[in-house]
Amino acid sequence: MKLQSYRLIRFLNNFFIYFVLTLFAFIMLFPFMYMLSTSFKIPADTFRYPPRMLPRDPVTIEVDGFEKPLPLYYVEINGEQKEFALAQSNIKIGIYAPADNLSATVERRLTEVKPTGGATNQQTVVVNDKEEKLFDVEVDGQIIPMILISQTTVGEFINPENPDEKVSQNVRLSTPVESISWHPENYKQIVELNNMARALTNTALVTILVVIGQLVTSVFGGYAFARLKFPGRDTLFVFYLGTIMIPFVMLIVPLYQLMVVIGWTDRLAALIIPWIFTAYGTFLMRQHFITFPKEIEEAALLDGASRFQILKNIIIPASVPALATQATFTFLYAWNSFIWPLVIINVGNEKNHVLTLALNVLRGRASDTPNLILAGAAIAIIPPLIVFILGQRFFVESVASSGVKG
Amino acid sequence: MHSHSSEQTKLTLHIHFVWRIVFAFLMIVGMYVLWTSPAERESWQKIIVTVVCSLAAILSIYGATQINKGNHSGRMIALLLDYLGFATALVMALNTGEIFIGIDALGQTFPQGIPYLGIVIVGYFLGSLDEYLPTKKATSENSLKTVGRWIMLLGGILFLWQIEAVNGAVYFFSKLIQPLGIASVIAIIIFGISLWSMSRPHIAQALGVKTGHEQIINGWLFLSPNLLGFLIFFAGPLVLSLYFSFTDSDAFNTPNWVGFDNYARILNVRFALLETPTQLAREVVDIKIYDEVDRFVIGNTGILFAAADKFFWLALRNTLTFVLFAVPLSVIPALILSNVLNSKLPGMKFFRAVYFMPSIAAVVGIALVWQWLYNATIGYINYFITLGIEFWNNLFNLAIVDPKIQWVSDERTALLAVVIIAAWQTMGFNTVLFLAGLQNIPGELYEAATVDGAGAWDKFWGITLPMLAPTTFYVVSTTTIQAMQVFEQVFILMNPPEGPNNSTITLVLYLYRSGFQNFQQGYASAIAWVLFIVIFGLTLIQFQRQRRSSIYES
Numbered sequence: 001m002k003l004q005s006y007r008l009i010r011f012l013n014n015f016f017i018y019f020v021l022t023l024f025a026f027i028m029l030f031p032f033m034y035m036l037s038t039s040f041k042i043p044a045d046t047f048r049y050p051p052r053m054l055p056r057d058p059v060t061i062e063v064d065g066f067e068k069p070l071p072l073y074y075v076e077i078n079g080e081q082k083e084f085a086l087a088q089s090n091i092k093i094g095i096y097a098p099a100d101n102l103s104a105t106v107e108r109r110l111t112e113v114k115p116t117g118g119a120t121n122q123q124t125v126v127v128n129d130k131e132e133k134l135f136d137v138e139v140d141g142q143i144i145p146m147i148l149i150s151q152t153t154v155g156e157f158i159n160p161e162n163p164d165e166k167v168s169q170n171v172r173l174s175t176p177v178e179s180i181s182w183h184p185e186n187y188k189q190i191v192e193l194n195n196m197a198r199a200l201t202n203t204a205l206v207t208i209l210v211v212i213g214q215l216v217t218s219v220f221g222g223y224a225f226a227r228l229k230f231p232g233r234d235t236l237f238v239f240y241l242g243t244i245m246i247p248f249v250m251l252i253v254p255l256y257q258l259m260v261v262i263g264w265t266d267r268l269a270a271l272i273i274p275w276i277f278t279a280y281g282t283f284l285m286r287q288h289f290i291t292f293p294k295e296i297e298e299a300a301l302l303d304g305a306s307r308f309q310i311l312k313n314i315i316i317p318a319s320v321p322a323l324a325t326q327a328t329f330t331f332l333y334a335w336n337s338f339i340w341p342l343v344i345i346n347v348g349n350e351k352n353h354v355l356t357l358a359l360n361v362l363r364g365r366a367s368d369t370p371n372l373i374l375a376g377a378a379i380a381i382i383p384p385l386i387v388f389i390l391g392q393r394f395f396v397e398s399v400a401s402s403g404v405k406g
Numbered sequence: 407m408h409s410h411s412s413e414q415t416k417l418t419l420h421i422h423f424v425w426r427i428v429f430a431f432l433m434i435v436g437m438y439v440l441w442t443s444p445a446e447r448e449s450w451q452k453i454i455v456t457v458v459c460s461l462a463a464i465l466s467i468y469g470a471t472q473i474n475k476g477n478h479s480g481r482m483i484a485l486l487l488d489y490l491g492f493a494t495a496l497v498m499a500l501n502t503g504e505i506f507i508g509i510d511a512l513g514q515t516f517p518q519g520i521p522y523l524g525i526v527i528v529g530y531f532l533g534s535l536d537e538y539l540p541t542k543k544a545t546s547e548n549s550l551k552t553v554g555r556w557i558m559l560l561g562g563i564l565f566l567w568q569i570e571a572v573n574g575a576v577y578f579f580s581k582l583i584q585p586l587g588i589a590s591v592i593a594i595i596i597f598g599i600s601l602w603s604m605s606r607p608h609i610a611q612a613l614g615v616k617t618g619h620e621q622i623i624n625g626w627l628f629l630s631p632n633l634l635g636f637l638i639f640f641a642g643p644l645v646l647s648l649y650f651s652f653t654d655s656d657a658f659n660t661p662n663w664v665g666f667d668n669y670a671r672i673l674n675v676r677f678a679l680l681e682t683p684t685q686l687a688r689e690v691v692d693i694k695i696y697d698e699v700d701r702f703v704i705g706n707t708g709i710l711f712a713a714a715d716k717f718f719w720l721a722l723r724n725t726l727t728f729v730l731f732a733v734p735l736s737v738i739p740a741l742i743l744s745n746v747l748n749s750k751l752p753g754m755k756f757f758r759a760v761y762f763m764p765s766i767a768a769v770v771g772i773a774l775v776w777q778w779l780y781n782a783t784i785g786y787i788n789y790f791i792t793l794g795i796e797f798w799n800n801l802f803n804l805a806i807v808d809p810k811i812q813w814v815s816d817e818r819t820a821l822l823a824v825v826i827i828a829a830w831q832t833m834g835f836n837t838v839l840f841l842a843g844l845q846n847i848p849g850e851l852y853e854a855a856t857v858d859g860a861g862a863w864d865k866f867w868g869i870t871l872p873m874l875a876p877t878t879f880y881v882v883s884t885t886t887i888q889a890m891q892v893f894e895q896v897f898i899l900m901n902p903p904e905g906p907n908n909s910t911i912t913l914v915l916y917l918y919r920s921g922f923q924n925f926q927q928g929y930a931s932a933i934a935w936v937l938f939i940v941i942f943g944l945t946l947i948q949f950q951r952q953r954r955s956s957i958y959e960s
Contacts, residue, residue, distance in 0.1 A: 017746055018753075024743060025760045028834060032763065034786060035775045049784050201517040205509075221632030229618070230625030236633070243640060247891050247941060249914050250934045253650060253927045254643035257657060261451065268513055269506040277635025307624045336768040338894050339914070343922050352510060356770040363774060363898065370778050377771035388766045392759055 032381075039375035040182040046370045056178040061085050061160045072177035075157050075167050084157035089171050093154050096137045096146035099125045105149060106139060113137055116145045186375045194365065195350045196376060199358035203335060203380075206271045206354060210334040211327050213276030218326065222285025223311055227297065237286070240279040249339070256343055268352055270344045275334060281326055288322040289315065325398040328391040335384050355380040415612045418603060419473055422484060425600060426470035429487060433463035448660060450649065462487060473613070481604055481613045485623065488600045493634065495593035502587035503578040512569060519569040525561030529554045651931035661928060668932035674714035675699075683708045699723070718933065720908050721916040722940075728825060728912065729889045729944075735829035736836055736885055741878075743833070744840035745870065758841065761834030769831070773898035776827050780813035780899075787813065814899060817909040824895050824910060832888065836881050843877030844870070879952040883945050890941050893918065913937050 033053065038046055041055040060069035063085050070085035092110045097103070115122040116134040123134045125147060132147040152170065159165035191197045224230075225237050255274060256265070264270040292315060300310050316323070338356040345352050347361065359376050366372045437459045440452060465483055472480025500506065533554025566572075581587065603609060610619075651668055655661035678690035680701065687698040690710055697716035700723065702709045713719045743761065747754050764772065779786050788810060795806050813823045851869050860868065871878075893914040897903045904911035913933065921930030 014749075014751060017749055017751065020746055021743075021757045024739075025757055027830070028761055028764055030786075031772065031775045031779060031830075032767075034779060035771075038778065046778075047784055050789055051784055051786055197517065198513070201520065202513050204520070205513055205516045209509075217632040217635060220628040224625045224628035228621045228625035228628065230622040233625060236629075240636075243644075245887065245942075245945070246644065247887065247938065249891055249893075249917060250647055250938055251640065251643045252917070253655075253921050253931045253934065254646035255639065256922070257646070257650075257655070257927070258639075258643060260657065261448075264506065267507055268509040272509065273506065274635075274639040277632050277639055279636060279640065282632055307628070332766050336766075336770075338768075338770050338897075339918065342897075343918070352513065356768060359768075359770050359774060360898065363777075373774055374778065377768075377774045380771040381767045384766050384768065385763065388763070389759075392762070 035374045035378055035381070038371055039186055039378050040184065041186075041371045042183060043369050043371055054180050055182055057181040059177045059179050063087070063158065063160050063163055065163060070158075070160075072160070073155075073157060073171070073174040074177060075169060075174065077167060082159070083177050084167060085160045086171065087156050087158045087163075087166075089153075089155040091154050091156055091168065093152050093168070094135075095149045095152070096135060097149050098144060098146050099127050099132070099134075102127070102149070106137060106146070108137055110151070183371070186371050187379070190362070190366075190372045190375045190379070193372070194358060194362050194376065195353060196355075196358055196362075196379060198351060199353045199355045200379060202268065202352065203354040203356075204383075206268060207331055207334040209272045210275045211330045213272070214278055214281050214330045215323060215327060217277055218281035218285045219311070219316065219323070221282040222287075222289050223307075223315065225282065225286040226289035226292075227294075228307070240282060243279045244283060252339065252343060255340075259344060265344055266346050266349050266352060267344075271337075271341055271354065278330075281330065284326055284329075285322070288319060292318065322398075324391055328387060331387055332384055335380075412612075415608055418609060419476075419612060422600070422604065423470050423473050426466045426473065426484060426487075429491070430463040430466040430470070433459045433466065450646075462490070476613060478613045478615055478619065481610065481615070482619075482622070484604050485601065486626075488597045488604065489627070489630070492594060492597035492601060493630070495590045495597060499582065499587060499590035499594060502584065502590055503582045505578060508574060508577070511574065515569040519565045522561050522565035522568055526558050526565065527561075529557030529559075529561055532557060647931045647934060650928050651935050653928040654926075655928040655931070656925045657927050658925070664928070668929050669936075671714055671929070672718050672932060672936060675719065676710075676712045678710045678712065680708040680710050682706070685710075687712060717908070717911060717916055717919075718913075718936075721911045721913045724821060724909065724911055725890060725892065725913045728821060728828070728892055729886055731822070731825045732828045732832075732889045732892075733882060733885050735825060736832040737878075737881055739829075740833050740836035740840055740881070741874075743837045744844055745866070747837065747841055748844045758838060761837050763834065764831045765835040767831075769894040770898050772831060773827060773895045776823070777814070777899050780823055782810060782812045782815070785813075787811075814901075815906055817906040820900065820905040820909045824892065824899060827895050827899070828889065828892060832885055836885060839881050840874065840877060843874050847873045875952060879948060883948050886944050886948070887941055890937065890944070913940075 037053050037055055042057060045052075045056055059072045061072055062069050066087065070087060072083050072085055074081055075084045076082075093107050094110050094113060095105050095107055096113070097105045113135045116136050117123045123145070124131050125134055125145075126132070127147060134145040134147060136143045137146045138144075154168040155171035155174070157167050157169065157174075191200075225233065225240075259265050259267075259270045264273075296314060297310055300314060305313075336356065338360075341354050341357050342360070345354070345357055347357075350358075350361075353361070359373075359380055362373055362376045366376075437456055440447075440455055440459075466487055469480045469483030469487065472483065474480075531554075533551050535550060535554070582591065650661065652663060652665060653661035654664050654667075674695070676691050676696050680690060683701070683703040683706070685708075687693060687696075687710060691698075691712045695714055696712035697714075698710060698712050699716045699719045700711045702711070711719070747758060778784075782788060791811070792808050795808050798804060799806055811819055813819050847870065851873070852865055855865050855869060891914050892912050896905070896910045896912055896915055897918075900910050903915055914937070917930050917933045917937070920926045920933060
């Protein structure tokens with residue numbers, strides 16, 4: 001094979017690879033992009049069809065003689081596109097034609113035209129076996145009686161620089177002049193409207209306490225399983241392992257009743273304390289500690305160090321990546337959990353809501369303002385993404401290795 | 407350090423002996439009070455407390471005799487009982503001081519403290535900065551570390567001040583001053599002294615401690631916080647769940663034992679032969695008991711499937727359908743993507759991270775986003791379909807009609823909409839798992855195959871897939887377990903959650919409804935166990951298949 005064609009094949013091959021990867025990256029990222037862009041839009045913009053990515057606002061302009069700024073639209077004058085301001089909308093226009101020549105139409109405002117013979121005694125004419133009313137329409141200085149064929153509504157557009165230059169056209173069919181503009185105040189609004197600030201801090205509090213608590217118990221438990229020999233250890237470890245597969249929903253009813261007995265329903269404690277003790281975290285920590293060289297520990301023991309000192313001064317400092325991974329896992333789990341808060345925290349008790357619950361309430365409350373709903377969703381989604389980006393070096397690797405070992 | 411006389415040691419051991427007897431006596435008194443007190447308690451709670459107390463009493467007496475004989479097992483038992491007593495008293499004290507309930511109050515003041523938590527983090531980073539700085543003078547590094555530590559301390563104090571920790575502590579102690587709280591504190595002190603005394607070296611030696619005992623004690627001690635929590639919040643509730651599934655528990659009243667009634671209601675189904683495909687259900691089954699779930703039409707006749715609880719079977723059908731589509735849709739593309747990502751080209755880590763992103767976002771938020779993407783009139787999905795159809799129509803001069811799918815309100819597409827979200831969300835996670843599996847396949851296998859003249863396709867079928875079998879098993883089973891529990895997507899996306907014509911009612915959704923909207927918690931527990939059996943069965947089938955295929959490999 002010639003070198004040239006080999007290179008071409010390799011180039012095409014690589015091009016194909018990047019094409020597929022980029023396509024999937026687009027699919028994966030698109031909902032996030034949609035969420036962010038919509039959360040910065042004004043409500044009218046979110047309901048526009050066809051949908052657009054970037055948030056836009058209609059442009060307005062100050063024109064002499066008008067109190068309020070006027071919206072700008074594109075108008076076509078002599079085949080030329082210009083930006084004119086909408087001075088008056090909802091102007092009713094009639095299309096008139098003489099009874100004997102229906103194709104010679106003229107357009108006049110309804111207010112400019114008077115009924116032929118006065119309002120009380122309007123003259124009529126029969127066209128196509130139908131009686132039609134006659135109106136006095138002025139054409140080139142002459143008044144001609146005509147019939148009304150149809151009506152439309154138009155707006156009057158004026159040149160902002162020269163308010164006397166006017167043009168009329170249908171407002172709904174005109175394209176407004178728009179500029180890209182972001183509305184971060186949506187976030188402020190949603191935080192104020194829906195108790196989102198409290199939900200956010202509650203979620204942070206719950207997540208921090210769960211992460212710290214779980215790290216502590218699983219570090220101690222994992223170390224005991226990995227390094228300390230005591231009767232019943234291996235049986236217990238098999239028992240721990242066996243429970244990893246059990247889905248959480250198995251526990252939801254009895255755990256709820258337990259919370260009723262303790263008096264923790266509707267309490268943040270119910271979202272924290274039961275989640276501090278996990279078999280999975282202990283298992284991960286044990287798997288990590290078991291790879292730690294035994295010799296260092298034995299040397300320290302000979303020097304008279306206690307097990308606690310060994311754990312604190314030697315093993316934990318050397319296990320930062322594993323701890324970070326476990327912390328990230330727990331963070332995501334605690335931050336995103338929904339069914340347990342839904343069961344435990346009352347809908348009415350808004351001061352104990354976490355973000356997922358607040359979103360569930362928001363969904364019903366703001367169903368006509370997608371910009372606000374998606375701003376709320378962004379508040380719930382972005383912090384885990386930041387944690388992921390910070391910890392992804394450890395995290396992705398460890399997900400990978402857990403799968404291979406499992 | 408002065409040596410302890412044998413007299414002193416003997417006396418201490420004697421006190422321990424008495425204390426064990428007193429402890430056993432207290433346990434028995436506790437049981438007596440429990441059964442005679444007028445306070446209403448559930449019988450299962452009484453039974454649990456009785457079992458625990460009598461075990462403790464028996465153990466304590468046995469421990470007393472062992473201490474008397476000078477056996478080390480007596481020390482072990484004493485340590486165990488005192489430790490458990492200490493832990494219980496501590497939790498009681500914390501609970502009486504309303505520490506746990508007080509987390510709600512912390513939720514109130516926590517927002518004010520967050521900025522100061524930021525100071526702590528800044529201090530930490532400042533302190534750890536010197537590890538990254540090029541080594542200059544030892545003094546400057548130390549000073550940076552010291553500054554960081556001081557900033558952390560300052561931030562911590564300001565944080566505690568802002569969250570009103572002082573008020574909290576005052577409140578805690580004010581609550582503690584009541585009979586139960588004072589009793590708990592006294593118990594903490596007594597158990598604490600006993601523990602401290604038992605762990606002193608001369609006592610340990612007097613009872614004949616051996617080198618291995620240190621590991622046993624430390625092992626249980628280190629494991630104990632985790633194990634106790636695990637027993638209380640996981641293993642215990644699991645057993646309770648099994649018990650509840652045989653009762654008519656409703657979360658408020660005392661549950662009655664109903665035997666297998668819950669399971670019988672779930673499994674009460676009828677199949678009936680239909681004469682015509684459209685024959686009414688009431689002509690073939692007793693509709694006072696049974697509701698039609700589904701009918702399978704075969705030519706001119708059909709089979710009617712009816713069940714006493716049609717929602718359970720609809721939920722089972724929907725869940726299995728969901729699994730049947732969501733699992734392949736998230737596994738097969740992941741397999742392909744991982745093979746593409748496995749090429750040693752630049753930028754692969756970036757794509758890997760991007761694919762991973764959906765799996766870490768909150769399902770609730772994601773479902774809200776997709777709800778608007780699925781919107782029939784303004785949503786992007788229908789917009790893209792419209793664009794695609796226009797493109798094909800123009801390209802080939804066709805006249806395909808734009809379907810304008812009502813994704814979530816059409817019963818034919820509602821479950822599909824959920825499937826798409828789930829596949830989108832788990833695909834990246836599975837890709838990373840597959841990628842790790844791929845990177846563990848030795849490259850020599852491919853080189854040998856290339857020498858033998860195998861093409862890329864042969865290599866994929868002949869090497870990659872068989873070598874990936876363990877990973878595939880792991881991926882498929884975890885994805886299946888996850889998919890069987892589908893709830894959040896449905897709950898958020900659909901309004902009402904069970905979807906149009908019950909087309910998206912799933913097992914977990916039905917469990918939630920039964921347990922927490924209809925408050926038939928016994929029945930909900932039975933559903934949970936059926937769900938578990940189905941999950942277990944599916945995993946077992948996959949495990950068997952994987953084992954068989956790995957036998958073929960070898």
